[in-house]
Amino acid sequence: MSLPQPVPPSWKDLGKSSTDLLQKDYPFQGVALEVKTKTPSNVTFKVAGSRASNSSIIIGDLEAKWIDPRKRGITLTNAWTTANVLKTQIEAENLLAKGVKLDLVTSLAPNKGSKTAVLNAIYKQSGFHTRAAFDAFKPTLTLDTVVGRDGFLVGAEASYNVTEGRLNRYALAAGFNAPEYAVAVHALNDLKSFTASYYHRVSADIEAxxxxxxxxxxxxxxxxxxxxxxxxxxxxxxxxxxxxxxxxLALGYTQSLRPGLKASVGIALDTQKLNEVDPAGPVHKVGLSFVFDS
Known part of the structure; x- marks a missing residue:
């Protein structure tokens, strides 16, 4: 009798270990600040702001997130950005059935009169993870599924335009996950572009x-x-x-200064232009990021 299979990652998380290693904790684009606080009534507030090194405009948002203390799987998130966009997300997990999650994401930009509403449905169980997303204002239906067994993963994604009755795009992926390493190959954009990623936890202190x-x-x-x-x-x-x-070449250094306070510094150097000056903007980039979490 075979052992129960773990729930595989979702389509968007295939190759996530490699993506996180190569993309996160490199704050060389400018200066960023994030502050998180939590109230006794189970509401989490987050204020985030950033300014790119080549701009004087500060981009930020204020977010409030409420998680049902009765553990019914309901979460409500509201956000307001400096671009005057109002965002709302309502999540209900394991409410209808075990392994089922419903997620409604809406946004409204009063100045532009634009709005979005996307309903997501997720179902996951042993060896199976599928998602469906319906964009009400396009309207577009997107489906993706990942199946896994003994570490081997196979996934597919397709987007269908309901109004025009045609397939917008499709993609395939395959991978393998092990405790110390993971590999993934994607065929995207109607199988016209390809990505391959690799992640290896060399030791407890080193990742590649x-x-x-x-x-x-x-x-x-x-x-x-x-x-x-x-x-x-x-x-x-x-x-x-x-x-x-x-x-x-990009370098990043992250230091936990104390519990709840983290600082990161990043630098990007174009090794082919070390002695050049570009009139269009800086060739090399330096940035800072601070995160307060109480």
């Missing part, structure tokens, strides 16, 4: 990963490759580094 992308529209017929690593200096600090085949 790589990602290759082939997209005729973005890579001019070639392949874009990026490799990176993460090293824990101690339980409260780690260093990250990555480089791509365009010669851009």
């Amino acid at each position: 990963g790589a990602k290759a992308v082939y997209d005729p529209k973005l890579t001019n017929g070639g392949v874009s490759i990026e490799v990176g690593t993460k090293t824990y200096l101690d339980p409260a600090a780690f260093v990250k580094a990555k480089i791509n085949n365009s010669g851009v």
Whole structure:
């Protein structure tokens, strides 16, 4: 008798370990600040703001999130951005049946008169993870499914335009997850572009990963490759580094200054233009990020 299979990752989380390693904790685009607080009534407030290094505009949002204390799986999130966009998200998990999650996401921009409403339905169980999303104002139906067994993963995604009665796009993916490593291959954009990612936990203190992308529209017929690593200096600090085949080297350092306070610094260097000055903007980038979580 075979052992019960774990719930596989969702379509968007295939290759997530490699993506997080190569994308997160590199705050070299500017300055960012995030503050989180939680009230006794189970409401979490988050204020986030950022300013790009090449702009004087500050972008931010105020978010309030309420989780039902009676553990019925209901969560309500409201956000208001500096672009005057109101966002609401209502989640209900395991309310109708075990493994079923319903999620309604809406947004309203009064100044522009634009609005969105997307209803998501998620069902997951042993060896199976599927999602459906219906965009009411387009209208578009998107379906994706991932099945897994003994670490092997196979997934597919398709988007269908209900009004026009045609398939907008489709994609396939395959991968393998193990405790120390993970690999994933995606065929996207109607199987016209491809990505391959790899993640390896070398030891308790060292992680490594790589990602290759082939997209005729973005890579001019070639392949874009990026490799990176993460090293824990101690339980409260780690260093990250990555480089791509365009010669851009990025470094990141994150330090937990105290419980609830984290600071990160990032730098990106174009190694092919170390001594050049570009009139269009800075060749190299430096940024800071602070996170307060009480």
